[in-house]
Amino acid sequence: MANQEDQFKKVLSHAKEYGYVFQSSEIYDGLSAVYDYAQNGVELKKNIRDYWWKAMVQMHENIVGIDASILMHPTTWKASGHVDAFNDPLIDNKDSKKRYRADVLIEDYCAKIEAKINKEVDKAAKRFGEAFNKEEFLATNGRVVGYQEKINTILSRMGASLEKEDLPDVKALIEELEIADPLTGSRNWTEVKQFNLMFGTKLGASAETAMDLYLRPETAQGIFVNFLNVQKTGRMKIPFGIAQTGKAFRNEIVARQFIFRMREFEQMEMQFFVKPGTQKEWYDQWKATRLKWHLSLGMGAENYRFHDHDKLAHYADAAADIEFKFPFGFKELEGIHSRTDFDLKAHEEFSGKKLQYFDHEDNKSYTPYVVETSIGLDRMFLAVFSNSLQEEAIENGTSRTVLKLPAILAPYKAAILPLVKKDGLPEVARKIMDDLKWDFNVFYDEKDAVGKRYRRQDAAGTPFCITVDHQTLEDKSVTIRHRDTMEQKRVKITELKELIHAEVAVKNWLQRM
Ligand code: ATP
Numbered sequence: 001m002a003n004q005e006d007q008f009k010k011v012l013s014h015a016k017e018y019g020y021v022f023q024s025s026e027i028y029d030g031l032s033a034v035y036d037y038a039q040n041g042v043e044l045k046k047n048i049r050d051y052w053w054k055a056m057v058q059m060h061e062n063i064v065g066i067d068a069s070i071l072m073h074p075t076t077w078k079a080s081g082h083v084d085a086f087n088d089p090l091i092d093n094k095d096s097k098k099r100y101r102a103d104v105l106i107e108d109y110c111a112k113i114e115a116k117i118n119k120e121v122d123k124a125a126k127r128f129g130e131a132f133n134k135e136e137f138l139a140t141n142g143r144v145v146g147y148q149e150k151i152n153t154i155l156s157r158m159g160a161s162l163e164k165e166d167l168p169d170v171k172a173l174i175e176e177l178e179i180a181d182p183l184t185g186s187r188n189w190t191e192v193k194q195f196n197l198m199f200g201t202k203l204g205a206s207a208e209t210a211m212d213l214y215l216r217p218e219t220a221q222g223i224f225v226n227f228l229n230v231q232k233t234g235r236m237k238i239p240f241g242i243a244q245t246g247k248a249f250r251n252e253i254v255a256r257q258f259i260f261r262m263r264e265f266e267q268m269e270m271q272f273f274v275k276p277g278t279q280k281e282w283y284d285q286w287k288a289t290r291l292k293w294h295l296s297l298g299m300g301a302e303n304y305r306f307h308d309h310d311k312l313a314h315y316a317d318a319a320a321d322i323e324f325k326f327p328f329g330f331k332e333l334e335g336i337h338s339r340t341d342f343d344l345k346a347h348e349e350f351s352g353k354k355l356q357y358f359d360h361e362d363n364k365s366y367t368p369y370v371v372e373t374s375i376g377l378d379r380m381f382l383a384v385f386s387n388s389l390q391e392e393a394i395e396n397g398t399s400r401t402v403l404k405l406p407a408i409l410a411p412y413k414a415a416i417l418p419l420v421k422k423d424g425l426p427e428v429a430r431k432i433m434d435d436l437k438w439d440f441n442v443f444y445d446e447k448d449a450v451g452k453r454y455r456r457q458d459a460a461g462t463p464f465c466i467t468v469d470h471q472t473l474e475d476k477s478v479t480i481r482h483r484d485t486m487e488q489k490r491v492k493i494t495e496l497k498e499l500i501h502a503e504v505a506v507k508n509w510l511q512r513m
Contacts, residue, residue, distance in 0.1 A: 004327055011327055018040060018459060022038050047408065052377075053065070053243070070247055074212060091174065094186075095188045102167075162311070238359065243270040259379070259382050260382055265377070269372060315340060335372075341367040400458055405461040407463040412457075478493055479491075
């Protein structure tokens with residue numbers, strides 16, 4: 001645990017020190033759970049967004065994009081169910097005055113039991129060696145089965161109580177499990193209350209005529225209300241998808257995990273419209289396709305897992321999360337939801353406009369079903385950043401900090417470094433820079449010894465360092481050093497473009513899908 005916390009602290013300080021993420025309004029002591037992306041962070045974020053967009057829109061001729069507004073007609077949120085049901089159960093500790101999500105307290109309690117299961121598994125794996133069969137052990141070991149039953153009983157009771165809005169029972173469960181405030185150990189809790197997560201705002205100048213609006217809590221509704229416009233003007237045939245990236249706002253009750261849970265964040269969503277009855281097939285297909293996208297980045301298959309939902313949202317007939325191993329454990333990174341025809345039907349009802357599709361093959365109209373893939377861009381940023389940050393022992397007994405970002409996502413693809421700041425080397429380096437910058441984001445650095453500059457680029461995540469030295473003046477060759485292997489090769493200046501391109505071409509990455 002301490003190790004995890006240390007690793008997470010390193011992620012936070014590295015993100016600040018290397019210009020990736022700053023706290024918002026830091027000079028005023030910040031705003032809770034709101035962050036700014038800094039000079040390197042904005043590039044990484046853009047590259048993640050582009051990588052998603054290319055995979056989803058450019059590579060699928062039946063998926064198109066839109067960019068809907070953050071402000072929408074307020075009836076949208078009545079129809080979608082957000083006004084009535086976009087709530088989280090909150091509980092306050094009377095002694096510490098700290099506020100928590102009641103469901104998260106209970107889930108964290110279960111995560112501790114799960115940690116005990118994992119410990120038993122590790123112990124047994126050591127004891128049995130090669131002969132160890134994890135599935136069999138999980139199904140037959142008395143202690144482990146007992147732990148698992150306990151988790152199941154707790155979660156299904158919580159699920160049922162939340163479903164029935166039986167908040168006193170959620171509190172009773174917290175008391176029965178003797179869950180204490182994680183910060184102070186106090187068990188002096190208030191009642192559990194529902195709290196709506198939408199931010200309200202006003203449209204219009206005068207107080208009498210102003211209209212109450214919400215900042216959108218998800219981007220999906222901007223797609224639903226535009227469904228027919230896009231279908232007609234794009235002459236889209238079902239099955240087809242509409243993709244969108246953009247800001248969403250949620251007044252989260254507890255937001256203490258850096259950019260994992262923010263009050264203002266960015267989503268990358270795709271709503272895929274299908275013929276009723278085929279949703280299960282598409283749901284399975286999108287689950288597989290999205291996992292492949294993640295795996296294409298090479299961040300380790302063992303760091304991902306699916307979590308199928310037992311308790312479904314009011315609009316869904318199937319739902320799963322892709323969870324990622326963050327520094328604080330496996331948590332949701334992306335959701336894949338089979339949303340039925342709930343949203344389109346609701347918007348038809350509230351707007352009085354038909355939102356149906358005429359299927360020429362079947363010669364009939366119907367309300368399409370929807371399969372959604374929804375990923376938080378900031379969470380993806382955190383996944384990539386925390387997974388890439390490594391401390392590595394190197395040959396001479398020292399260590400280096402290296403940010404092994406997938407090269408396709410790295411803010412700068414190469415740094416151009418004249419060995420010394422004289423003898424005409426900076427001029428040659430500048431020329432190389434001026435040539436490469438048409439194709440790649442490149443960085444120029446001539447300050448300090450070259451070893452120090454390498455370390456700086458390692459820590460900033462730049463995949464290549466190109467060094468111009470005296471030999472360059474003679475034979476137009478440079479050294480190119482690879483961030484991950486630290487290997488240096490002598491190559492011709494004319495070869496550089498192709499070498500870098502091979503490592504950062506989107507085709508080479510996405511084709512691993
Ligand atoms: P959680 O259970 O963690 O609150 P959610 O199930 O409410 O998330 P969705 O409504 O399915 O999340 O949103 C889709 C995606 O948007 C999530 O998988 C996550 O990556 C991202 N996301 C949701 N809330 C936040 C937030 N407050 N900050 C950053 N990203 C978020």
